[in-house]
Amino acid sequence: MSAASPLRSGAASPGHRPQDARRPAANPWRVDLRELGRRAGSMQEIDRSAPAPDDWRVELIGVPAGTEVHLRLRLESVMEGVLVSGEIDAPVTGSCARCLEPIEDTLSLDVQELYAYEGSTTEATSEEDEVRRIEGDYLDLEPLARDTVVLALPLAPVCTDDCAGLCSDCGQRLDDLPADHAHEVVDARWAGLAAKFGTPSSSPGAPGESPTTEEN
Numbered sequence: 738m739s740a741a742s743p744l745r746s747g748a749a750s751p752g753h754r755p756q757d758a759r760r761p762a763a764n765p766w767r768v769d770l771r772e773l774g775r776r777a778g779s780m781q782e783i784d785r786s787a788p789a790p791d792d793w794r795v796e797l798i799g800v801p802a803g804t805e806v807h808l809r810l811r812l813e814s815v816m817e818g819v820l821v822s823g824e825i826d827a828p829v830t831g832s833c834a835r836c837l838e839p840i841e842d843t844l845s846l847d848v849q850e851l852y853a854y855e856g857s858t859t860e861a862t863s864e865e866d867e868v869r870r871i872e873g874d875y876l877d878l879e880p881l882a883r884d885t886v887v888l889a890l891p892l893a894p895v896c897t898d899d900c901a902g903l904c905s906d907c908g909q910r911l912d913d914l915p916a917d918h919a920h921e922v923v924d925a926r927w928a929g930l931a932a933k934f935g936t937p938s939s940s941p942g943a944p945g946e947s948p949t950t951e952e953n
């Protein structure tokens with residue numbers, strides 16, 4: 738809709754703020770179906786962003802509350818209700834389950850879902866948790882988007898598919914370390930004893946490099 742909005746005041750403001758989204762009445766997750774109408778076959782395209790609520794997460798990863806979730810959806814009027822199909826893009830942040838490195842990504846998910854009209858046969862013959870409902874003239878996209886996104890969130894996200902995790906000795910990220918990263922297996926107590934009794938170091942593969950001063 739490019740027609741001049743009644744919200745626009747005479748004073749030109751440089752920023753084009755989405756003023757509708759700031760009004761509590763305009764919930765971008767809700768779709769007013771009066772435009773689509775009930776005639777089977779009519780169609781409406783939706784291309785909009787909506788802020789993520791704060792509960793779209795699993796343990797290690799989730800959609801930051803308030804970030805924009807992008808909806809590119811097609812609403813089709815069918816006999817029993819409205820068929821919603823299209824794509825949802827949601828930014829996700831979290832941490833790698835192996836190395837704890839921060840993860841930033843965007844999930845792009847396909848959706849296809851029927852919302853049943855009140856009073857339709859589908860509504861009458863299905864449970865409320867099986868088929869989504871149209872409430873009056875409105876369809877709420879948020880539960881559909883949330884279920885789609887949260888189900889797609891990995892329980893053990895990784896920064897890369899072959900992330901090697903952390904060194905069990907020093908806790909550093911193995912992918913940041915040289916390939917031959919290793920720790921000398923020298924027991925500190927052994928080293929002390931060896932020096933005291935003058936026995937030559939018996940640890941294989943551990944060259945004696947302790948800078949101990951020797952007394953004569």
Ligand SMILES: [Zn+2]
Binds near residue numbers: 836
């Ligand atoms: Zn990692």
Ligand SMILES: [Zn+2]
Binds near residue numbers: 905
């Ligand atoms: Zn290490």
